[in-house]
Amino acid sequence: MKVIIKAREGMGNVELAQRPVPEINENEVLIKIRKAGICGTDFHIYKWDKWSQNRIKPPLIMGHEFAGEIVETGKAVKGLHIGQRVSAEGHITCQKCKLCRTGRGHICNDIEIIGVDRAGCFAEYIKMPAMNVWPLDDEIEDKYGAIMDPLGNAMHTVMAQPVSSRDVLITGGGSIGLFATAIAKRFGAARLVVSEPQPYKAQLAKKAGADEVINPLGDNPKEQILEAFHGRQPEVVLEMSGFPSAFQLGLEVIENGGDMAILGIPSEDLNIDMGKYVIFKGITLRGINGRRMFDTWYQCQNFLKGNSSFIDHVITHELPMEDINEGFRLMSESKAVKVVLDF
Numbered sequence: 001m002k003v004i005i006k007a008r009e010g011m012g013n014v015e016l017a018q019r020p021v022p023e024i025n026e027n028e029v030l031i032k033i034r035k036a037g038i039c040g041t042d043f044h045i046y047k048w049d050k051w052s053q054n055r056i057k058p059p060l061i062m063g064h065e066f067a068g069e070i071v072e073t074g075k076a077v078k079g080l081h082i083g084q085r086v087s088a089e090g091h092i093t094c095q096k097c098k099l100c101r102t103g104r105g106h107i108c109n110d111i112e113i114i115g116v117d118r119a120g121c122f123a124e125y126i127k128m129p130a131m132n133v134w135p136l137d138d139e140i141e142d143k144y145g146a147i148m149d150p151l152g153n154a155m156h157t158v159m160a161q162p163v164s165s166r167d168v169l170i171t172g173g174g175s176i177g178l179f180a181t182a183i184a185k186r187f188g189a190a191r192l193v194v195s196e197p198q199p200y201k202a203q204l205a206k207k208a209g210a211d212e213v214i215n216p217l218g219d220n221p222k223e224q225i226l227e228a229f230h231g232r233q234p235e236v237v238l239e240m241s242g243f244p245s246a247f248q249l250g251l252e253v254i255e256n257g258g259d260m261a262i263l264g265i266p267s268e269d270l271n272i273d274m275g276k277y278v279i280f281k282g283i284t285l286r287g288i289n290g291r292r293m294f295d296t297w298y299q300c301q302n303f304l305k306g307n308s309s310f311i312d313h314v315i316t317h318e319l320p321m322e323d324i325n326e327g328f329r330l331m332s333e334s335k336a337v338k339v340v341l342d343f
């Protein structure tokens with residue numbers, strides 16, 4: 001089968017290759033990939049940043065967001081069938097630890113992620129444990145099925161605290177920030193402001209439902225934000241960028257007692273005055289990892305049925321899988337947000 005691999009360490013080195021079709025055990029299914037999303041994580045692996053250098057062991061089949069069709073089921077698999085359209089949770093959990101046994105498998109200590117720790121979905125076929133498979137509702141097209149993973153990251157972050165009737169600031173307008181913008185607005189955020197320096201993404205944030213978009217690299221971003229909230233302070237901050245400066249900005253503007261959920265992974269250690277910004281402000285900081293299994297998936301399914309038009313423009317490109325490097329080029333030049341590959 002045709003696959004896309006990170007062939008070697010170093011910048012780039014993403015190549016097409018041939019691999020045997022995987023063999024499944026009795027608890028797994030074999031899925032023929034139809035569409036797969038390129039994630040920021042794949043882009044980190046492409047760029048070979050510090051995180052990738054510590055985690056990725058090339059050669060590796062990349063990719064973890066997909067929609068496809070079941071072509072084979074293991075002997076012990078029940079409730080799934082050949083020909084069924086599916087996506088899947090890419091975090092494979094141990095099923096044994098305390099966290100897994102108490103409904104918190106998304107923070108299992110013994111997690112394996114497809115396309116990171118084991119073969120991913122940038123391939124004609126992938127094998128998945130049946131328990132990770134998410135059957136796709138008839139109303140949800142393949143291209144939305146292929147982005148349920150990052151949509152789930154956004155959903156998990158928005159749902160981590162109430163947003164309805166509250167002022168919400170989202171720092172970072174990448175694909176997950178834009179998904180979160182659409183979700184928070186649809187879920188009734190009072191006023192929703194996005195901070196994003198790139199004009200292309202800023203304009204997409206408006207389309208997704210932001211009442212205002214400010215440029216954090218412009219003059220006095222703190223003043224800009226307070227003005228955008230008509231002099232109020234945001235009660236909720238969703239940090240989606242991973243930039244220490246965005247995190248700091250969020251802490252400075254958030255209202256005392258506010259809720260801050262952090263999904264963006266900082267590229268370096270943060271130096272924060274915890275006393276001033278967290279303790280005395282009495283705010284709640286929450287780290288968000290992955291998607292709750294499977295609460296978040298049900299929420300995403302319900303959101304997509306009827307609301308997909310609010311995120312449609314975030315999928316800026318659909319390319320044949322052979323053009324993977326073109327996808328990365330568009331992303332590195334900030335000309336694309338979510339790129340979906342056709343297999």
Ligand SMILES: [Zn+2]
Pocket residue numbers: 039040041064065149150
């Ligand atoms: Zn992803």
Ligand SMILES: [Zn+2]
Pocket residue numbers: 093094095096097098099100101105108109110
């Ligand atoms: Zn576990």
